[in-house]
Amino acid sequence: MTANAGAMIEIENDEPGAVLDAFAARGWGDGLPMVAPTEERVVAMLAGPGSPADADPDEVIAVLPPRSGQATRRMIAVNAVMAGCAPDHLPVLIAAVRALAAPEMNLRGVNATTHPVAPLLIVHGQAAVDGGYNAGLGAFGPGNRANATTGRALRLILLHLAGATPGPGDASTQGGPAKYSFCVAENLAESPWGSYARDAGVDAASAVTVHCGEAPHNVHDMESDDPAAVLDKVASAMTSWGQNNAPISQGEYFVALCPEHAALCADAGWSRDHVASYLFNKATVRVGDARTAFDLLAWSPWQQRLGDDDRMSMTEHPRNIKVFVTGGAGKHSSVIPSWGMTKSVTIPIEAGG
Amino acid sequence: MQVYDPTGAVGPPASERAGSPAVLAGKRIGILDNTKPNAGLLLDRIAHRLAERTGAEVTVVEKKNAALAAPDQVLGRLIDEVDLVLTGSAD
Numbered sequence: 470m471t472a473n474a475g476a477m478i479e480i481e482n483d484e485p486g487a488v489l490d491a492f493a494a495r496g497w498g499d500g501l502p503m504v505a506p507t508e509e510r511v512v513a514m515l516a517g518p519g520s521p522a523d524a525d526p527d528e529v530i531a532v533l534p535p536r537s538g539q540a541t542r543r544m545i546a547v548n549a550v551m552a553g554c555a556p557d558h559l560p561v562l563i564a565a566v567r568a569l570a571a572p573e574m575n576l577r578g579v580n581a582t583t584h585p586v587a588p589l590l591i592v593h594g595q596a597a598v599d600g601g602y603n604a605g606l607g608a609f610g611p612g613n614r615a616n617a618t619t620g621r622a623l624r625l626i627l628l629h630l631a632g633a634t635p636g637p638g639d640a641s642t643q644g645g646p647a648k649y650s651f652c653v654a655e656n657l658a659e660s661p662w663g664s665y666a667r668d669a670g671v672d673a674a675s676a677v678t679v680h681c682g683e684a685p686h687n688v689h690d691m692e693s694d695d696p697a698a699v700l701d702k703v704a705s706a707m708t709s710w711g712q713n714n715a716p717i718s719q720g721e722y723f724v725a726l727c728p729e730h731a732a733l734c735a736d737a738g739w740s741r742d743h744v745a746s747y748l749f750n751k752a753t754v755r756v757g758d759a760r761t762a763f764d765l766l767a768w769s770p771w772q773q774r775l776g777d778d779d780r781m782s783m784t785e786h787p788r789n790i791k792v793f794v795t796g797g798a799g800k801h802s803s804v805i806p807s808w809g810m811t812k813s814v815t816i817p818i819e820a821g822g
Numbered sequence: 823m824q825v826y827d828p829t830g831a832v833g834p835p836a837s838e839r840a841g842s843p844a845v846l847a848g849k850r851i852g853i854l855d856n857t858k859p860n861a862g863l864l865l866d867r868i869a870h871r872l873a874e875r876t877g878a879e880v881t882v883v884e885k886k887n888a889a890l891a892a893p894d895q896v897l898g899r900l901i902d903e904v905d906l907v908l909t910g911s912a913d
């Protein structure tokens with residue numbers, strides 16, 4: 470399917486303030502200054518490394534709800550220019566848009582909800598290296614162009630193409646900082662378990678994962694020399710009543726271990742699955758307390774049969790606990806709970822996006 | 823200077839709303855309850871007020887999950903059983 474090439478508008482000049490004013494007056498943008506998406510810049514964005522010369526710029530990559538906006542290569546590039554991306558970030562962004570449009574992502578719900586959910590984009594493999602994405606110290610930001618602008622471009626795409634405008638298209642009660650930009654790279658060089666994407670079934674040189682969740686919850690442990698002690702603190706961060714995971718059992722968790730916490734686990738012989746299984750058994754609540762806390766419980770049938778004095782994991786299966794490595798020196802990891810009615814998607818970054 | 827409109831084109835809408843009936847008396851009104859606690863309260867109140875004022879017959883149809891679109895089975899019931907649907911979203 471192809472769409473038209475897109476409309477042009479006239480603005481006064483290329484000065485950041487003028488561009489911001491002209492776009493803000495039309496209800497566009499995230500509130501921060503943007504680069505003017507001129508024809509020349511958009512053409513250059515579409516012609517970057519990894520984008521084949523014969524790709525149709527008006528190919529519809531996805532139709533994004535609630536607005537049913539057509540995300541063509543060109544429109545994704547327009548928003549990438551506005552966010553400040555470099556051309557080699559475009560294939561990452563196109564893969565992220567494909568992931569967002571997967572049915573199990575439930576993007577209509579993600580955009581419409583009152584929850585502060587934002588899509589976390591994780592970049593895996595060669596594209597993370599080639600694009601200059603930060604997987605090390607300060608990976609969640611700030612300070613790195615690739616992470617900051619790719620995450621921001623994804624938000625601009627949601628605002629402009631999907632129509633996730635606060636109010637009519639995004640009912641988030643308080644909004645959230647992760648809605649500005651939420652992109653990180655997997656620290657493959659320091660992951661003792663290899664690639665998260667490969668373990669998720671995507672054996673490609675480059676891949677992306679998108680997980681619609683909350684901003685990261687910190688887990689600090691400076692002193693433990695036992696994986697169980699560190700992971701007990703992770704379990705504690707997974708077990709708070711305010712998260713949507715509490716009443717929605719299908720919700721996933723992304724556990725972003727720093728290299729030092731990951732090495733502690735791996736050196737003791739713990740695999741990625743062992744970590745998830747341990748957390749499944751430790752991040753539990755008393756069933757009766759959950760029934761008291763919530764009128765509305767989206768639980769699996771087997772959970773509904775549990776007695777009030779039974780204990781139950783915060784998620785219905787260990788496979789919902791996704792463990793990957795990111796960050797640099799130090800002993801801070803994080804937990805990224807889910808919006809709930811959504812599933813993460815990992816897909817390859819194809820040649821040419 | 824010329825720059826792109828970043829909003830692009832809009833695909834064809836998935837569906838369109840049917841026209842509203844001019845008179846509700848004798849009609850069957852369906853309440854599609856998204857099962858959130860406050861939505862149910864509000865919709866139920868509206869349903870009963872409407873029934874009192876118009877003589878319409880009111881049926882409440884629940885969908886199991888507020889965050890997902892209504893499944894075909896629920897939509898099928900509404901198509902078969904009612905002439906007009908009231909629904910709401912959020913909490």
